[in-house]
Structure formats: C-alpha cells, structure tokens
Amino acid sequence: MKVKGDGLDGCAFFWRCFRQAKEEAPAGVRDLFQRYSENGAMGAEQLKRFLVEVQGEEEGATTKVEAQAIIDSVLRLSKHQIRFPKKGGGSLGLDGFFRYLFGVANPPIALSLGNKVLHSSFQNDHVVPEKGFLVKIYMGDGWNLDFHQTDFDMYSPPDFYTTVEIDGVPADTILQKTKIIEDNWIPVWNEEFTFPLTVPELALSRNEVYDYDPLEMDGFGGQTCLPVPELRTGVRAVPLCNRKGEEYKSVKLLMHFKIV
Ligand SMILES: [Ca+2]
Secondary structure (H helix, E strand, C coil): CCCCCHHHHHHHHHHHHHHCCCCCCCHHHHHHHHHHCCCCCCEEEEEEEHHHHHHCCCCCCCCHHHHHHHHHHHHHHHHCCCCCCCCCCCCCCCHHHHHHHCCCCCCCEEECCCCCEEHHHHHCCCCCCCCCCEEEEEEEEHHHHHHCCCCCCCCCCCEEEEEEECCCCHCCCEEEECCCECCCCCEEEEEEEEEEEHHHHHEEEEEEEEECCCCCCCEEEEEEEEEECCCCCEECCCCCEEECCCCEEEEEEEEEEECC
C-alpha cells in the first residue's frame, strides 16, 4: 500500500520482498509443535497423539507404522529438513511439522488419499446448537508463486485480509473479517472466530481473501467454500480458488476447525 521512497527505491524494495518471501511456522503451529515434541523432534508416537487429540482422528485410525510413513514422506520431500537420528526412524522438526500441516496431504475435506480414506471429524462429533464452531486462520501463502508481482499493488507487496463467513439458515449466517496485514506476500493473521450454529447440517464455511486498497476496489486474492458437515476438524491446509472456482496451484490458507 505504501510507496517506499521514490520509484526506484520502491522497486528495489519490492523485488527484495518478493524474492525473499519465505513462510515460517506461525505462533499457533509452534505451540502445537512444542506440545507434541521433545527436544525439537516429533516422532511417530507423538504424531499419532497429535492426530487423535488435535486433528480429531479416532484412536488407532493411524498406526505407528503409518505415522512413521507420514514422517518419512515429509522428510523425503523437504531438502531443508535436518534429520534427527532416532531409533525406529526419523522425526519431524518444527519446519517439517509445519510443511506437513500446510501440505497437500492435509486437506480440509474428507477424501480418499491412496488406500486410506480420510474421514470427516464431524461424522463422529456433531456440532450441537449449544456448542460453537471455531474457525482459526493462521496464515496464507502461495500468492507470490501464482500471481504476478504487480497484480495487487504496483510498488509494494499486497495488504491481505480474509473474510470469515458462515452461510446457512438465516440465524447462522454471519460475515466477519480478519485484520489487514500490510505489505506482505505471506500474511500471518492468527485470528479466531467462534460461531454458534443452529443447523450445522446446512452450514457452509466461506473465506475470501482480498488485497486492501484505500483508493480502488479491493483486489481479489482467492476463495473457498466448505460444507461444515464434511469438514475434518484440526489444523488443515485449505486450497483457494479463483473467481471461477478453479483451484490455484499454490495459494492456500492454514486454518484450524474445532468444535468448542
Ligand atoms: Ca493494496
């Protein structure tokens, strides 16, 4: 939004920001890692416990061997990951854990992934009216890969905010917004919203991301619309779509869905 110095300085500043954009685990993810790791390493048993206690999986849904396979696949994919030698296989550091949570293997909707079917948590743990549906938005990423550097603001990185909306019966329909994160390709919001739902079966969880612009219409940065009954609770990587509903290659949000 702000123009830094004259045009040339602004350009240099902008290019530096664009090129150096690198995602880091937000505070909420660091806290989770702290809880489920020891000496900076998360092994298969700890990952299993995380999947049950935070991600809403049933006890035993993921075996220790499967948890180790998840860890090994993350380690194979990540060139930056430092391996922690440990009996029974490698373990995840904070960066690996973050990449696992924010990766394609951790979608928000129940689907079949290879031979394993990822069930919706809501099948077992229905939202009831006196309870609330918590939506937390940690951060977003991928715009610097899927958009041109000047698609949002000409001389500075975009100023993203996200709408947090429930669509459903009139009593449940509500629209809220996160704060605006100025001049950042990788916005970290760390904001949570709780919605009481009277008819969760008909509720849709919607998000739209915009680049704030005080002089023109805010620039569109992606959208998602997820049926609440099909959501998997826990921390999920939520891919965003363009206006036509086609998924972007890289743009996604890191979100947490929870019944509270
Ligand atoms: Ca802007």
